[in-house]
Amino acid sequence: MNVVVGLLLGTGLLLVLWWYAVPPAPRRVRVGRGPSALLERAGLSGVTPRVLVASCVGCFVTAAVVMLVVSGVATIAFTFGVMGALLPVGILRGRAQRRLREHAELWPDAVDNLASAVRAGLSLPEALAQLGERGSEGLREPFTAFGRDYQATGRFNDALELLKRRLADPTGDRVVEALRVARDVGGGDLGRMLRSLSAFLRDDLRTRSELEARQSWTVNAARLAVAAPWVVLLAMSLQRDVVSRYASGTGAVVLGVGAVVCLIAYRLMMWLGRLPTERRVLA
Numbered sequence: 287m288n289v290v291v292g293l294l295l296g297t298g299l300l301l302v303l304w305w306y307a308v309p310p311a312p313r314r315v316r317v318g319r320g321p322s323a324l325l326e327r328a329g330l331s332g333v334t335p336r337v338l339v340a341s342c343v344g345c346f347v348t349a350a351v352v353m354l355v356v357s358g359v360a361t362i363a364f365t366f367g368v369m370g371a372l373l374p375v376g377i378l379r380g381r382a383q384r385r386l387r388e389h390a391e392l393w394p395d396a397v398d399n400l401a402s403a404v405r406a407g408l409s410l411p412e413a414l415a416q417l418g419e420r421g422s423e424g425l426r427e428p429f430t431a432f433g434r435d436y437q438a439t440g441r442f443n444d445a446l447e448l449l450k451r452r453l454a455d456p457t458g459d460r461v462v463e464a465l466r467v468a469r470d471v472g473g474g475d476l477g478r479m480l481r482s483l484s485a486f487l488r489d490d491l492r493t494r495s496e497l498e499a500r501q502s503w504t505v506n507a508a509r510l511a512v513a514a515p516w517v518v519l520l521a522m523s524l525q526r527d528v529v530s531r532y533a534s535g536t537g538a539v540v541l542g543v544g545a546v547v548c549l550i551a552y553r554l555m556m557w558l559g560r561l562p563t564e565r566r567v568l569a
Contacts, residue, residue, distance in 0.1 A: 324375070326454040327382035338374060346371035357523035359530065361538040365545060369516070386455065390494070392422040393457045394487045400461075401480035410469055410476075411436050414449070428452040442469060457487065504559030512552045515544065 321335035349370025354363035399421055403413035411433075418430030428449055435445040443466065450462045464483070468476045523529050531537050 323454075324378050324382065326451065327385065328378045329381070329385050329454075330378070331452065331454075338378070341374040342371045345373050353523065357529050358526050359523075359533045359537075361532050361541055362519070362523060362529060365541050366516075366520075368545075388424050389453070389455050390457065390487075390491055392424050393455075393461070394484045394491065396421050396425050397461065397480050397484040397487065401477050401484065404480065405477045410465055411442055411445070414465070425453075428458075501559055504555065508552050508555035508559070511555070512548050515548065 321338050325331060325333050325335070325338065346367045350363045350367030353366040354360065357363065396417060399417060400413050403416055404410070408416065414429055415433030415436065418426050418428075418433050421429055431452060432445050432449040435448050436442065439445065446462050446466055450459055453459075453462075461483070464479060465476075468479070519529075532541060
């Protein structure tokens with residue numbers, strides 16, 4: 287019996303020592319293209335994809351019922367129901383774009399604060415955690431959560447992975463990976479690297495702002511061109527004797543072809559006027 291107890295105790299100690307000697311590999315965050323990735327980019331990682339699907343279904347039913355009551359034509363009601371179903375996705379995409387632009391404006395100051403903290407003698411985890419208190423307002427929440435994660439686990443790499451997932455930002459990926467490399471290899475030029483990165487981010491932000499100002503007319507023209515015929519149809523729906531012609535099979539074909547043409551034209555105009563966007567290749 288004593289031999290068995292000794293073997294069990296020795297095995298337990300060996301496993302504990304092995305765990306400290308060979309820590310588990312950090313989990314890598316994979317960038318997806320589904321609803322979860324869209325919610326993360328929009329800063330709503332706490333919302334599940336089921337809620338998004340339920341919102342789309344609710345908007346579809348609401349828009350379809352309202353238009354059916356107004357126009358009395360099922361094809362028009364279905365068309366506007368589909369538009370209503372796409373409304374939550376469009377709102378999320380707009381929110382994700384605004385969040386990306388806001389973060390792009392905040393990152394240079396955040397990197398400067400990080401470089402100052404490192405130059406003042408703080409460790410990397412402490413420098414990142416203090417951004418949750420003294421950093422830019424729009425970036426405080428992810429870094430505050432990083433401080434809690436690091437205090438709870440003591441694993442710097444795992445906390446960085448969670449920080450990268452919360453940020454969902456190409457610039458954040460770049461900063462996180464630079465800090466990871468500096469922590470692993472003990473880079474002595476971390477402060478210089480951060481200052482250079484801050485200068486690069488400011489130049490990139492200035493250039494992109496000028497390009498987006500010139501691009502705005504293309505985007506607005508595309509949206510106006512797509513919305514105009516459907517606004518006219520919405521106004522016509524108030525006159526049932528006029529829109530009753532869309533209740534036939536020919537009317538349904540006209541609506542379907544018009545919707546497809548509008549979608550193709552909108553996507554083409556947006557593609558022609560698009561700006562190159564940085565992808566999260568380091569995630």
